[in-house]
Amino acid sequence: MPVSRLPFSGRPTEPVTVPDVVRSFAADDAITPVWQNELGGLTFRLDDGRGGIRYIKWIAAGTPEIDLAAEAERLAWAQQWVRVPHIIEQGADTDGSWLVTTGVPGRSAVDPRWVADPKTAATAIGQGLRLLHDTLPVHRCPFDWSVQHRLDAARQRLHPGARLSDRLQPHRHPGGITDAETRIDQPPPIDRLVVCHGDACAPNTLLHDDGAFAAHVDLGALGVADRWADLAIAAWSTEWNYGPGYDTVVYEAYGIDPDPERIAYYRLLWDMT
Incomplete structure (x- = not known):
């Protein structure tokens, strides 16, 4: 059964139903819903009151866009080199x-503390992404996040008669969307292959209280791809979370000049897949 999309991803603004399995894992721990994604997936913080923190992500059956078993595989691989849950x-x-994962030190880059200091947060996002790209070994990564891999997976999920471009919103793509189906099959040349985060939006970067990068979370799509597949989205997400003007901070902190062609392409790909 298809899962209805919600109009937002973020902290739940209304009471949510706690799944039975979450209550079972929590036992006597305090349960706090901390995130809800557009597909209805929920993340809960479990706090034992003695400093023990766990997180549990839950997604309803019949949601092929989210594969928590695949995320577990990626976390197990990445933790050999970088700090992840x-x-x-x-x-x-x-x-x-x-x-179910351990907690890691740090606050999300969309915590109120960092929404009030977006330049520091955007700097940590760029620096953290560069650290991830420079540290994870491409030649040892068994996971694929290439353009073709993403397009194939997205097309397999389409309902009969639907097109990838049906998901596009014109205001997010000023260049127009009428030729999107053609443009998406013509990616720009690879700049540099890295192990990408796969969902490098601001909420998935954690910061220490001094503003330094702390860790990455939500690596369910981690895999080898052009670094602009991450960069274009990480910078874009600062507009959604902080307002305009902080995308350049991400690029500066990463140590790269904006590449308009690759940015436009990978943002189109993001929305279509």
């Missing part, structure tokens, strides 16, 4: 699937 358990039943 460690896996406690991953599983599934007829209602949905879940992933």
